[in-house]
Amino acid sequence: MTTPRKQIHLAAHFPGVNNTTVWSDPRSGSHIEFSSFAHLARTAERAKFDFLFLAEGLRLREQNGQIYDLDVVGRPDTFTVLAALAAVTDRLGLAGTINSTFNEPYEVARQFASLDHLSGGRAAWNVVTSWDAFTGENFRRGGFLPQEARYERARTFLQTAWELFDSWRGDEIVADKESGVFLADAGAGRFAHTDAHFDISGQFSVPRSPQGRPVIFQAGDSEEGREFAASSADAIFSRHGTLEDGQAFYADVKGRLARYGRSPDQLLILPAATFVLGDTDADARELAREVRFQQVSGQTAIMFLEQLWNRDLSGHDPDGPLPDIDPDPGENTIARGRASVRMYRDPLAVAAQWRARAEAGNLSIRELIIEVTGRQTFVGAPATVAGAINTLVQADASDGFILVPHITPGGLDDFADRVVPLLQERGVFRADYKGSTLREHLGLAPRPAGAAS
């Protein structure tokens, strides 16, 4: 007997509102029409993927005080799209990003419990937090939450939602016509919850859903985010897609589970990954280069540079050298509504690295940005990509991947047709669905009815 091989988990990420998504390609379709979502969902289900994932942002991004116009802009409402997708798919998990800052637990719990009913047990919730007053300008409470309180609110929000999901055991509805009794327990759904963030009580109106609770995802990479995932999530959506980086992250997060009384198989690590396929590895590399140039136009390169430099650089030629001046070291005010700018903790040091790299390679601004913002995880012929995915999973760099196609909506078609069969042949990816709920696809234990959290 050889060591049993790990089964790979795969998910599809609907292309996002950033420059990974290539809108200028002739094959690129609508990011709003339902037919695009239905196409990607059907492709993912044909390939027996675990789930489809939708991101969300609640304010359009801005740079230099203007709406950012170089990437795809605009997206539909998450719950509405997922509920409609439940009508055109049977098994595929439906995962939505929903903010815990600008929503309330009663409403979100109702929506996820409803989605779980309407999809027959396929709902998942990616719990995200935000605090910024910029996003808050679209909501009643504005920027009410201090940055340091956002994870605390997320934790208590989730805890409160769990109490609501668990307020029904699942056996209360008897609907007995003879006796005229509908509910065996008139107290079904009763709840009362008070903490520093929430003070709510009443009767939860959605009976227990097929999964009991939706599957919980977490996407933050900070110390607090990792701890939140270890305590509360079923899967973590990371960006650590390489071998060493992935293994370090994997070991770190799985190592945190024991202190919450959880075992390593109760939290899946699923990094986001992009891919470019070709008939040969050389073809794929050439295609990947073309895609990078599509993703980073001259205008986009200047915008990326501005995010680090924290200055208006619109006068610079993207095909020319880096600016002579240094970044403005103050608070980053140039780009808003975008998570990536917070990655530059020491802008002067990063700028010095970029300068050295540009000088060593004789790179223009655009060529440099293409190199330093590289986002292609898997590049190669189908067999190469299948091999690379399997290697990373078997080496515990991840439990699988959330694939981000760069073309909407057909960008996953080739992967489904050419890579998935190879993974199935190797016996590391399902040839068909074995269960009907997302929890079953992910190999997570079912939630016991009415279990206390």
Next chain:
Amino acid sequence: MLIAARVAPVTRHIGLVPSVVVTHTEPFHASKAIATLDYVSTGRAGVRIRVSSSPHEAALFGRRDVPRLNLRDRDDPAVREFTAGLIGEAADYVEVMRRLWDSWEDDAEIRDAATGRFIDRDKLHYIDFAGDCFSVKGPSITPRPPQGQPVVSALGHGPVPYGLIGGSADVGFVTPQDAAQAREIVTEIRSAQGAAGRAEDTLHVLGDLVVFLDHDAGAAAGRKHRLDELAGQDYRSDAAVFTGTPAQLADLLQEWQQAGLSGFRLRPAAIPDDLEAITRDLVPELQRRGAFRAAYEASTLRGLLGLSRPVNRYAPAGRS
């Protein structure tokens, strides 16, 4: 809302109108959800807005204190002030939803490879709404929906909500007990509509009716009676309760239509019995009388209601 979305891909013509409680929710979320319902249904979305006045509903959200008042006592100044506040907030909520639907001009997505721009940001608009209960900056994260403005509706039982219907809605649901009352209510709503400066707009007033329908009137009344016995009390509703035959119901609908109603929202008393009786027996009866469509004449809900696709409030004249 989610049920309407789940139903959209499996239907083709019928309008889908979920209820949204405005008192405890975010207009920004509701606006993009209804816009998205319009996308997934290709132009069949509407919304029914509802205020919530009860302390126990407020406790579910825990965000505001609601006074314990006897809301039927309309002479109590505290009741009047509370109700007017809720309705005023609902009108602001509709205004924000409508502005957000228009916050993208129809041709804002340009995909201009030469300049690298996906959108023409001059065609996206901050709505900058500031009211007593909330402020909303905009623009929406969702482009303008297929109908431009999905259909807004509200149910009303008295003068203050009639003002909301007259000032903000495309469709009002009302609950007259007879034709004379229907006439009075329609007059009141038309007057509110005029006062809001919307006299030229199409505004439908639909009558709500609970329906027990059977082949003979005695059987219909008998079914109601049997349910009343089982419940141990007479069935009561905010709307009039009809028992009778399809022909009798058709007579009543036509009489009330003469009184000024554009149509009806029928509430089947028992599912599926009365829903099936409505579609199987009442609809053919109305079609025989030439009072109801034999086929869908439009593909959008606005089209079915005779509403044209509105011009975007933010588009400069000459640009749609």
